Amino acid sequence: MTLPLTDILAILPELIVVGAACLILVLDPITSAARKEWLAWIGLGALAACVGVTVSQMGVTVMAFSDLVIVDPYAGFWKLLLYVVSGLTILLSLAYLKEEAMHLAEYYGFLLLSLAGMMVMVSAADLLTIYLGTELMSLSLYILAGIKRTEGRSLEASAKYFVLGAFSSGILLYGISLLFGITGSTKLSAIASAIHGRSLDDPLLLLAMILLVVGFGFKIAAVPFHMWTPDVYEGSPTSVTAFMAVASKAASFGAFMRVFLEGLGGLKANWHGLFLIVCIATLVLGNVVAIVQTNIKRMLAYSSIAHAGYALIGVVVAGHATASIEIRSLGLSSVMLYLAIYAFMTLGAFAVVALLRKGGVEGEDIEDYTGLAKRQPVAAFLMLVFMVSLAGIPPTAGFIGKFYLFMGAVRAGLTWLAVVALLLAAVSAYYYLRVVMVMYMREPDASVTGQPRLAASPALAIVLACALAGVVLCGLYPNPLVALTQQAILALK
């Protein structure tokens, strides 16, 4: 048996990323501690090559490896987003790991392996590849969460993430096995045609669907499957938290929407109501519980749960049974737009948290930000921009993202859902702007003498500049990104 070259070319970006990860893991032991950073640049080089390959693959649709893998504009969009996020995370980690005195090049190897898993997820056309991608992503993230081996919190985050992650993968797999029994295939296209002729009330089919919802619900951190998120986000190293909050959520949404809109699209009358309930529960719990948090990473964890709720509005619109294809496509593209914008603002916020880390003590409590505007005006201003954007206040990108989601909901006849989400966005402004208030309105504590030491470095400056540029430019001139998402959507049936 030979492998056709076209198949190899289709997965070239994945091969480059895995190759770079293996190279880093092999070179790690023979590299002196002072030169470990060079290995991170191998990863960045690989990502640059992948951007080139994926851009050249945009616009065509190729199926590879007996329809296990699909390379289409939808997958291309998510991959480009994942490259940007991973590149920024590597730069953020360069600064953060140095500050933490962790000279571990395998960190970058696992980061790239996790990225490879996410890339497989978003370009999977078969439940088998989706499962494999999910596991590759998760197993690497379990290790990354606990990479600070000397700190109890990091280990505890890793252990909790592992238990709940493995549990959810087990549920997902059982759902896949039932779906295989019902439809006779694991290919999404074959599942779609097998479901087409069946009654929607088949209890086994409903059970399989619910198990898939639970499995994916854990990965995107939707209520009631969110309980791992705050602990894991708080305990993990900040650079890993940023990567988990952004990249794994984007990849999970990418795979989730392909499975439900393409494979289980025939069941949308069944899952539409379920997602509506999950969406509202996620919005309410995420936004309300975030109010009482005192640790900024924990607050951002609940905020990321809330943002998953906003993105689910778009999924609900895309799965609306009576709305026209045009409106449903708007729902789908607005999810992609929202997650791209969410990536910039959340990465930026976590980069500021990493920046404010003071020697020995994490600058993690919101109280630590008291009077920051007087002491570190630039850092305070950056945090202000990211918080305003997360709250969805114009002219930042967060407003544009929410605007498209709410517009989709209103046009699909779900005006009440848009109103509920808008009210909860007002609630969210309370806890985002509280950080701003603490920074700008309060005087610095007199007992704190001298300037706090900023963990500033050129790499971190690049990350913050990119995140700031993303948030401001997408807020003022969103057309290119909107056009990109509209070209890259799935063909809805």
Next chain:
Amino acid sequence: MIPLSAYVAVSAILFATGLIGVLVRRNFIIVLMSVEIMLNAANINLVAFSHYLESMAGQIVALFVIAIAAGEAAVGLAIIIVVFRGKLSTNVDEMNLLKW
């Protein structure tokens, strides 16, 4: 010939065992074993369906799952060892540094 429903029933019982094990047991190692039982319940389903549907796809998926389960056990046990070094315990309830 053993009917398909018998296999699916065994698989459902195993899955329920694993599910309850994860939720009820407090020892990290037993939780890990329960997760592995859940994966194997899915494997039984896949192989049984594969046989009755006369399609090899299910058996191929099961082979991949076995490989993944081995990787998952390796990572899980590694995490358990590092946690045990710090706490001298594998009890899930003693992991209580992070809470709100």
